[in-house]
Amino acid sequence: MLELENVEVTYPGPPPFTAVKGINLSVPTGSTVGLVGESGSGKSSIARAAIGLTPVTKGRITLDGQDVTNPKGKSLRYLRGRAQLVFQDPHASLNPRMEIAMAVQEAVSVATGKRLNSRECADAALDLLDKVGVPKAAMRRYPHQLSGGQLQRVSIARALALEPSLMILDEVTASLDVSVQARILNLLRQLQRELDVSMLYISHDLSVIRYLADHVYVMRHGEMVEAGTADQVFDAPQQEYTQALLSAVPTLGGSRWRSRHDLVAG
Ligand SMILES: Nc1ncnc2c1ncn2[C@@H]1O[C@H](COP(=O)(O)OP(=O)(O)OP(=O)(O)O)[C@@H](O)[C@H]1O
Numbered sequence: 001m002l003e004l005e006n007v008e009v010t011y012p013g014p015p016p017f018t019a020v021k022g023i024n025l026s027v028p029t030g031s032t033v034g035l036v037g038e039s040g041s042g043k044s045s046i047a048r049a050a051i052g053l054t055p056v057t058k059g060r061i062t063l064d065g066q067d068v069t070n071p072k073g074k075s076l077r078y079l080r081g082r083a084q085l086v087f088q089d090p091h092a093s094l095n096p097r098m099e100i101a102m103a104v105q106e107a108v109s110v111a112t113g114k115r116l117n118s119r120e121c122a123d124a125a126l127d128l129l130d131k132v133g134v135p136k137a138a139m140r141r142y143p144h145q146l147s148g149g150q151l152q153r154v155s156i157a158r159a160l161a162l163e164p165s166l167m168i169l170d171e172v173t174a175s176l177d178v179s180v181q182a183r184i185l186n187l188l189r190q191l192q193r194e195l196d197v198s199m200l201y202i203s204h205d206l207s208v209i210r211y212l213a214d215h216v217y218v219m220r221h222g223e224m225v226e227a228g229t230a231d232q233v234f235d236a237p238q239q240e241y242t243q244a245l246l247s248a249v250p251t252l253g254g255s256r257w258r259s260r261h262d263l264v265a266g
Pocket residue numbers: 011012013017019037038039040041042043044045046204
């Protein structure tokens with residue numbers, strides 16, 4: 001379980017800027033929590049703070065009961081061993097000169113330390129790539145030879161190498177076209193069921209959040225304006241801001257994916 005209590009993130013500037021203003025958020029074990037809000041509302045700041053990449057200026061973050069606020073040394077190792085962040089741009093985390101299979105093998109090797117020899121790491125990497133649906137033919141290619149959807153699958157495979165209890169996915173389908181998005185969302189749901197990993201899924205796209213999340217948080221200008229189950233937030237939003245966000249999405253009532261109970265073809 002990930003818990004953020006009264007978390008504030010102020011960037012030092014100059015001038016200093018408070019991007020996250022005392023928010024509370026929890027991701028219960030085994031659940032998918034959606035974090036939604038317009039551009040600049042502070043979603044990525046929360047993601048980075050949760051895995052220790054951006055300092056928290058007030059409040060407390062715990063993962064499975066362990067304090068991981070501004071982690072260092074032991075608490076940083078603890079956090080990095082359990083939580084993984086996947087970004088929108090898979091190129092940012094992949095070495096352009098490394099074959100896909102090697103990139104995943106490297107993640108397995110880092111994750112398992114000396115527990116596995118190189119043959120075992122290679123086999124584990126191939127298993128992971130298979131699990132996320134990267135075709136065998138693509139495994140010996142370099143990042144620039146893969147499609148955006150395939151690259152995002154590789155990033156997810158690298159994150160899974162660590163067998164994380166929490167995955168934070170920050171706009172991972174934002175740059176993909178709708179049919180590829182649907183396949184990645186289905187993959188995430190399948191992985192969540194199979195591996196019982198908790199997920200914090202960040203997006204400005206409400207239909208994506210509706211499709212994936214059990215619980216939803218809505219952010220605006222660094223504040224949490226609404227929180228509840230997906231059904232509560234989407235079917236009976238309490239705040240005017242959420243109502244306005246929802247009414248601005250024509251696809252929510254239409255043919256695109258509607259709720260986590262629906263199935264997406266492909
Ligand atoms: N390193 C930084 N220094 C100063 N301000 C920053 C820094 N990083 C982010 N900000 C500001 O903090 C605010 C929140 O940014 P953040 O990236 O968390 O928002 P977001 O909701 O994830 O937006 P997007 O959906 O566009 O990625 C923005 O106004 C941004 O300009």
